Amino acid sequence: MTIKTFSLGGELTINRLGFGAMRLAMGTFAGPARDPETGIAVLRRAVELGVNHIDTAGFYGRDAVWANELIRTALTPYRDDLVIATKVGPLPGPNGVPSGQATADQLRGLVEADLRCLGLNRLDLVYLRVGGMTGPGGESIAERFAVLAELRSEGLIKHLGVSNVDGAQLAEARAIAPVAAVQNRHTGDMGLLAESEEAGIAYVPYFPLGGGVGSGPLDAERLGKVAARLGATTAQVAIASLLATSPTVLAIPGTGSLEHLEENLAANDLSLSDEDLSDLRG
Known part of the structure; x- marks a missing residue:
């Protein structure tokens, strides 16, 4: 991979391999909460290793442990080149699992809460996260995006x-204001990915270790074959394959473990040949 950075919005240069903060506070939304001191150590080590793009959300948390508060504690005063992205839209239910969706009238309060928790005067990137855990589509986002x-x-x-x-929802948003990034399940919608690349919009798959080349999650057997040939782990190959999909793709693998952090970020130095990519695509 010759391109290691991306210009977000045409002005914020970030490394294409970043960090997702969801697993800092808990392994899953159902809990339990993780040790906050470990989360703080993971964040500080991530930045030491060159991460300057952290993806988070106000609903990433459990009990008294919340990702945004860990980020503020670990990283303030923030480095000038650090870009923090957050998401608004989902509302946690009684069990802590995001099961509701904010109305347009609620979005300002959610953005202001993220500003307070992160200790910022302005957020670098805010996503409108729409829908539940199902796939995209089926509803207008214009009113909420306008907020x-x-x-x-x-x-x-x-x-x-x-x-x-x-694609229709992205078009709605772009008709209202410039869109700097799309964050979807994986790179399965190649038409949307191609549109993003042409427009200079970052494409940021969430759950990046569950997706990569082509229409969905990578085949475990193919991953293992390429990993063995390169002397790498399957996680590293999955991340490298994601970055090889398009120069507009950013990867945000998340973890609450220092060991896994080091493993994931080492994928930045992994080069995949045409043979490797062919094997992964099958």
Whole structure:
């Protein structure tokens, strides 16, 4: 991979291999909460290893442990080149699992809460996350995205993104304000990925170790074959294959473990040949 960085919104240069903060506070939304001191150590080590793009959300947390508070504790004062992306939209239910969806009237409060928890005056990137755990599509996002566009015009947000969207929803958003990033399940919608690449929009698959080349999650047997040939782990090959999909793709593998962090970030130095990519695609 010759391209290691991406210009977010045409002005924020970030490393294409970043860090997802969901697993800092808990392994899953159902819990239990993790040791906050370990999360703080993971964040500090990530930045030491060159991460300058952290993806988080106000609903990433359990009990008294919340990802945004860990980020503020671990990394303030923030480095000038650190880009923090957050998501608004999902609302946690009684069991802590995001099961509701914010209305347009609730979005300002969610953005202001992220600003307070992170200790920031302006958020670098805010995604409107729509829908539940099902696939994208089926609803208009215009009213809600317009609220975020207004917050951007007020200076509370630098760049806007959309998450869990299809082509029609992305078009709705782009008709209202510039979209800097799309965060979807994986790279399965190659048409949306191609549109993002042409427009200079970052494409950021969530759950990146569950997806990669082609229409969905990578085959474990093919991953193992390439990993053995390269002397790498399957996780490293999965991340490298994701980055090889397109120069607009960013990877945000998350972990609550220092060991797994080091393993994941080592994928930045892994080069996949045409033979490797062919084997992965099958």
